[in-house]
Amino acid sequence: xSEQPKQLVAPTGTHDVLPDxxxxxxxxxxxxxxxxxxxxxxxxxxxxxxDVAVFNRGIGEESDVARKEMYVFEDRGGRTLALRPEGTAxxxxxxxxxxxxxxxxxxxxxxxxxxxxxxxxRYRQHHQLGVxxxxxxxxxxxxxxxxxxxxxxxxxxxxxxRLMVNSxxxxxxxxxxxxxxxSHLSSxxxxxxxEHAKSWSGxxxxxxxxxxxxxxxxxxAGPSIADALCEECATHFKHVxxxxxxxxxxxxxxxxxxxxxxxxxxxxxxxxxxxxxxxQNAVGGGGRYDQLAEDLGGxxxxxxxxxxxxxxxxxxxxxxxxxxxEKLRDASIDVFVVDTTGGQEALQICxxxxxxxxxxxxxxxxxxMKSQLKAADRSGARIALLVGPQExxxxxxxxxxxxxTDEGNRQKLVPRSELVNxxxxxxxxxxx
RNA sequence: GUGGGCGUAGCUCAGCUGGUUAGAGCGCCGCGCUGUGGCCGCGGAGGUCACGGGUUCAAGUCCCGCCGUCCACCCCA
Numbered sequence: 001x002s003e004q005p006k007q008l009v010a011p012t013g014t015h016d017v018l019p020d021x022x023x024x025x026x027x028x029x030x031x032x033x034x035x036x037x038x039x040x041x042x043x044x045x046x047x048x049x050x051d052v053a054v055f056n057r058g059i060g061e062e063s064d065v066a067r068k069e070m071y072v073f074e075d076r077g078g079r080t081l082a083l084r085p086e087g088t089a090x091x092x093x094x095x096x097x098x099x100x101x102x103x104x105x106x107x108x109x110x111x112x113x114x115x116x117x118x119x120x121x122r123y124r125q126h127h128q129l130g131v132x133x134x135x136x137x138x139x140x141x142x143x144x145x146x147x148x149x150x151x152x153x154x155x156x157x158x159x160x161x162r163l164m165v166n167s168x169x170x171x172x173x174x175x176x177x178x179x180x181x182x183s184h185l186s187s188x189x190x191x192x193x194x195e196h197a198k199s200w201s202g203x204x205x206x207x208x209x210x211x212x213x214x215x216x217x218x219x220x221a222g223p224s225i226a227d228a229l230c231e232e233c234a235t236h237f238k239h240v241x242x243x244x245x246x247x248x249x250x251x252x253x254x255x256x257x258x259x260x261x262x263x264x265x266x267x268x269x270x271x272x273x274x275x276x277x278x279x280q281n282a283v284g285g286g287g288r289y290d291q292l293a294e295d296l297g298g299x300x301x302x303x304x305x306x307x308x309x310x311x312x313x314x315x316x317x318x319x320x321x322x323x324x325x326e327k328l329r330d331a332s333i334d335v336f337v338v339d340t341t342g343g344q345e346a347l348q349i350c351x352x353x354x355x356x357x358x359x360x361x362x363x364x365x366x367x368x369m370k371s372q373l374k375a376a377d378r379s380g381a382r383i384a385l386l387v388g389p390q391e392x393x394x395x396x397x398x399x400x401x402x403x404x405t406d407e408g409n410r411q412k413l414v415p416r417s418e419l420v421n422x423x424x425x426x427x428x429x430x431x432x
Numbered sequence: 433g434u435g436g437g438c439g440u441a442g443c444u445c446a447g448c449u450g451g452u453u454a455g456a457g458c459g460c461c462g463c464g465c466u467g468u469g470g471c472c473g474c475g476g477a478g479g480u481c482a483c484g485g486g487u488u489c490a491a492g493u494c495c496c497g498c499c500g501u502c503c504a505c506c507c508c509a
Contacts, residue, residue, distance in 0.1 A: 012500070064507050068433080086509085112509075117433075119503065126509060195506085206507095259508090282509060309509025340467070371461085373469040388467055402469070411468085 013116065013124030024314055029109055031155055032129050036107035039148050041131050044106035046090040052082040057295050058089030060262025062203050069114040083113035086261070087307045088289065089296070091132045096298030102135020109310075121280030121315050130286065130307035137290060137302035139236050142267045143243030149271060149284055149306045150249045156313070160274040160320055161283065163250065166257040167237035167266050169229045171291060174265065177228035178204055184222040191218050205258045219256070226255045233266060240267055263289040267304065275319035276312070283316050284308030334427055336376035336402075337362040338386045340369045345387040349397075349419070356420050358427070376402060382430045383423070391416075399423070403430060 010016055017025060033043070056066050071083040084090055091106055109129040116122060131148060133141050146163065153161050168174050181204045189197055193212035200207050208219055229237065244251045251269075259268050268287035276283075286306030293301035335358055339346035346362040353360040361379055363372040369388065376384045386398035391413070399422060400411035414422045 009500080069507080114508080116507075117505095118501085122508070128509060211505095279504075279507095280509080284509070307509070312509050338468085368462095369467050370465080370469075373467095375469085377469040384469080386468075390467080398468090400468075 011124070013118035015123065021314075024317075025310065028156060028310060028313060029129065032107070032109070032152055035148065035152055035155065036131060039105075039131075039144065041105040041107040041148075044091055044094060044108050044132075046084075046094050046108070046110075048111065049081045049083050050090055050093060052080045054089050054093045054296065055082050055085060058092065058261075058263060058292060059086065063262055065114060065261070069116055071113050071115060084110065085114050086112050087128050087130050088132060088261075088263070088286075088292070088305055091305075092134065092289070092292050092298075092303060093296050095132075095134045095301070095303075096293055096296050099298075102301070103141065104134040105131065106134075107131045119280075121276070121309075121312055123311060127310040128307045129310060130284075130305060132303060132305035134293065134303045135301055137236075137266075137288075139239035139267075140243060142240045142288060142304050143247070145286065145304050145306055146240075146244060146251075146269055147247060147249055149286075149308065152308075153271065153283070153313075156317065158273065158283075158313070158316055158320060160316075162252065162272050162274060163244075163269060164254040164257050164272065165241065165244075165251050165267065165269045166225065166254050167229060167233060167240075168225060168258070168264055168268055168287075169233040170265050173225075173228050173230050173233050177223065177225050180223045180228070181205070181208075185218070188218045188222075208256050208258045224255050226253075236266055259285060259287060263292045263295070265290045269306070271308070273312075273316035273319065275316050280312065280315070282309075283312045332359060333361050333379045333381040334358045334383070335360045335423060336379050336381035336384045338369060338372040338376060338384055339363075340372070340386075340388045341392050342366060345392060349385060349387070352419065353423065356424075358423060383426050385419075385423070386411075399426060401426065401430060 036043075052070070052072055055070060059066050061067070065085050070085050072080065073082075074080055087108055087110055091108060095104055095106075107130065109127065111125050111127050113125050115124060118124060131145060133145060146165075150161075150163060169177065182201070185192070185200045185204055185207060189200070191214055192200060192207065193210060193214045196207045196210055196212075196215055207215055210216070210219075241251060241253070254270075257268055257270055259270065264287040266288040268285075270285035271283050272281045273283050274281075284306055285308075286304070288302070288304040290300075290302040292303055293299065335353055337346040337349050337353075337360060339349075339362065343362075343364070343366060350360045350362050361381070363375045367375075369386070373384060382401070382403060384400045384402055386400060388398075391397050394413075395416050396413050397416050397419060398411055398413055404410040
């Protein structure tokens with residue numbers, strides 16, 4: 001006697017998306033794809049894993065993501081690879097490798113992997129969609145990238161979103177700011193929270209978005225990035241915010257907005273949902289990364305982009321109660337074919353309908369008519385086509401309106417040769 | 433990585449201070465209606481009470497471990 005094999009389940013922090021909820025995914029990704037094309041972006045697909053250096057040099061070896069969250073492994077050829085923890089680095093690596101003409105406008109949708117302790121809205125595999133523009137430092141591009149994200153959120157029905165923007169300045173402004181921040185923090189070390197009192201010098205910028213009161217007091221009294229910007233960077237930032245204002249995208253400046261990846265220069269931004277609480281309220285973010293292409297071994301090339309987490313967007317939609325799954329499901333099937341003669345008729349009728357552009361489904365296993373009609377009801381189909389021995393004999397089909405209420409006038413016998421036209425007509429009238 | 437809550441049917445959950453064959457609603461299958469869904473009535477299938485140890489005459493219930501999940505921190509999407 002062998003034991004029953006142990007049931008296997010999805011790994012910690014991962015999840016299956018089944019047809020009920022995947023309708024919402026299709027809608028999000030479909031909408032984004034359409035909008036990205038409207039904005040002039042082309043789809044880019046890059047490998048899910050890369051040489052680990054792509055991410056170490058990209059997001060910074062000092063960042064938490066690179067230090068302790070990456071899935072790093074060695075393949076059979078001894079190469080050290082990593083599953084992608086975010087979207088941007090791979091796209092920029094592809095740009096550097098292929099040197100397309102600029103400006104290069106790319107959009108993507110991809111899973112991202114981080115070894116984290118899972119909780120609501122945070123997974124070991126999550127999914128991001130986003131865009132990148134390489135080859136121009138024109139502030140209008142920053143505006144376009146932010147605007148695309150904003151309009152996308154509007155289109156899918158999110159209303160409680162706030163956009164926060166900031167500028168880190170270019171490499172020199174940023175470096176000068178880090179120096180003055182460092183000296184401020186070192187003089188205030190004893191006033192920082194327990195953790196940052198020890199760790200501030202590794203990455204002083206991290207202290208800026210610490211939520212502890214002690215750190216906030218120290219930070220508020222210290223230098224502001226806003227004052228550290230050179231004239232060019234200040235002007236660049238003003239063009240970005242003026243551009244947003246010009247097209248009616250509301251923004252607020254947040255001088256403490258310091259994002260987790262080291263590659264950001266100048267513009268940074270983040271979208272938060274007020275419908276989600278605290279910890280996981282960021283639904284998207286991004287910024288400019290004018291050094292990144294060079295860091296990955298390419299020619300100096302400016303870039304800017306944003307990424308948004310699909311799971312977070314769905315949580316935010318749910319929190320705003322903007323998701324209507326029922327409606328999405330109703331849209332699926334036009335016709336359900338009921339065949340009590342063995343199934344051969346349903347095979348041919350479904351094929352005919354599908355070739356003519358209808359969404360058709362049927363039952364299997366030779367069930368009773370009653371049971372098949374029950375399945376028809378569940379499918380959400382507008383109409384059912386019934387074929388039993390009588391119809392088969394007479395070369396006819398019974399068409400039944402599954403939504404009508406007057407029992408006397410809801411089904412009729414039609415010649416099989418007229419099927420496609422009759423179905424088309426029935427669907428048109430039942431749509432009204 | 434640190435701290436806490438929770439794991440009982442496919443789903444949502446009940447199960448009092450340990451005590452016979454572990455329940456409900458929804459869903460699923462069937463019958464009432466032997467060719468007609470949705471509503472209603474009746475019936476049925478489905479559980480090693482997450483898993484592994486321990487205490488006890490007796491554990492879903494108490495203890496320990498483990499895994500999973502949720503929450504907070506951290507970080508982020």
